[in-house]
Amino acid sequence: MMNASTQDSAEPDAIQLSVVIPLYNEEESVGPLIAALQQTFAEEPSRFEIILVDDGSVDQTYPKATAAADASGLPIHIVSLYRNFGQTAAMQAGIDAAQGRLIATLDGDLQNDPADIPKMVAHLEANQLDLLVGRRKKRQDGLLLRLVPSWIANRLIAKVTGVQIRDYGCSLKIYRASVIKQVKLIGEMHRFIPAWVAAVTHPSRISEIEVRHRARQFGESKYGISRTIRVVLDLLSVLFFMKYRARPGHFFGSVGIFVGAIGMAMLGSLGVAKFAFGQDIGTRPMLLIGTIATLSSLQLICFGVMAEMLSRIYHQSSSQPGYFTRHHHMTPAANSDAAVAVDGNASGSSSTPCDYLLPLPQPPSETTRERRAG
Template sequence: MRTTAESVTSRIATAEPIELSLVVPLFNEEESVGPLIERITAAMANYPATWELILVDDGSTDATIANAKAALNRPGLDLKIVALQRNFGQTAAMQAGINQAGGRLIATLDGDLQNDPKDIPGMVSELERRELDLLVGWRKNRQDGLLLRKVPSWIANRLIGRITGVRLHDYGCSLKIYRGSVIKQVKLMGEMHRFIPAWVAGVVPSSRIGEMPVTHHARQHGVSKYGISRTFRVILDLLSVMFFMRFKARPGHFFGSLGLGLGALSGLILAYLFIDKFIVGNDIGTRPLFLIGVMLFLSAVQMITTGILAEMIARTYYREDTALSYIVREVYEGDQAHQ
């Protein structure tokens, strides 16, 4: 079995393909990044294949990059630091790292030391054994506050599973192992990193997505980037996920169905009022029901035209889906930096 140093040296000399890429998004983690690199190096010391570490700095305003660069020339460590131009959010940072990754497999984890890198080799073996495309970590003994983190997470996980059909105990765990060829088919935008299993289920069967209990540590440095307000954003994002999973390629069906339903209701109301006016002889000009019928008709027209526009946008999206949700300032490798 080769040591990590021998593995890196051999790969550089023979241009051996990278087996595993570790992607870690960072934002103001100056105290955590040094210990993180130490833990990853120790955890991967006996890994039998080639691996690389990609740190993505998401516009940190502290010494995160400086502390990370101290490990660039560390023997036996294949390290790349991707510095984004500003803070784009965890999802964009994760996407930037995945785009830079060259491994057949890709692992993602948080940079706050709450995920344990020691779980990664075992997760890789489990993914291969079960022939999965995505293996999600399950923080079974989560070391977070009950009210602010555990309860909202418990509710969100069950709601997401019910709507998306991908049943997992822990959607929010950043420690995941992917097949590179699969995750690179998924484009991450907004704050959608917590729904990655649902997005992956859009390109592979849900039977190829699994989970595995992993270690979870309490935060040691810095402050959490999340609060109770995240719960409301999760609900809004979940509605977007539901729409994209079911109607991404045919948005006209979604808006058209709403339009036809509103149009049918409007037709019933206006037909009733027509009979009431011209057959019964009642005055309908000042009746609220008349205004409701007209508004429903206008809403139906609006929904149908929105569906047509959405179909046009969707076709443009599928023709050219190359826009990035981030801007890279520099990439550091060894003593080199380039844009």
């Protein structure tokens, strides 16, 4: 079995699978979790790595994780964040650190079964998928606090985004690294990862498969019914960025024209009543509403033009292209010195430095203190 020392000396390209697990106050779960991973990958022939991300836990998660990792003999990399940044940021930190060709993510509360990972990897490879999402079978959550809000959120997200996944909330997923590394996770985007991935690859390369789901053994759930409200708000952002990220002027302009048409119709009808029939319109509420709607229309259209200018400036200055390539093929007559990118962009899909590991402030040097004293 491969140990940490052999993994560190290997080439990054040799790693086939990276398992990313965010942890937050899971001191009781981390030991059994590593034991379950050890049992799952004990006879796994492919090279793999396990990345545990301690998301600023305030209990004994980190020391217990390091102790269990050292005793396991598995190639485990533990990333500790300075404070609690949230599950999305922790997941991004793990993806940034991952070097595998495939990346698996799962929760650290033992509700996801690591034994499902090999089956999911085989299914993803056999069906040429870029993302395989776990669909929890016989969920062990409370009916009111988890199942009902989750059911509503899943149907709403699938309807709005067009990505037909029935269990968006399952953290057990398998990604092709060259695809997920094109997506930068911020805020609370982990709920909508299939939708964001659909902006990089075709939805036909995203699928789901049934996985086991177990009741939480230790600690308390980090989610409640208030999550539904946040999902609705985040969903509006997802919808905007998926359809209008490169053309925000179309969104604000369309809304502005619609509101302006209503306002002009109101003012037009009042004009007819005033000049054709001699009616007094000065005290009618429609006059105020129509005026506000017309002015709001002009503001929305102007805002759309400004947003369009900002979008063009961003895309021109950003190193991220407006497209993503899957394969490059060159005939022998082509330039032999050009790099051929397989399963990713031509520039490669190497991980970027983690944005969430902020350097601690350093104490001033003796020279600096002497200058301040002087």
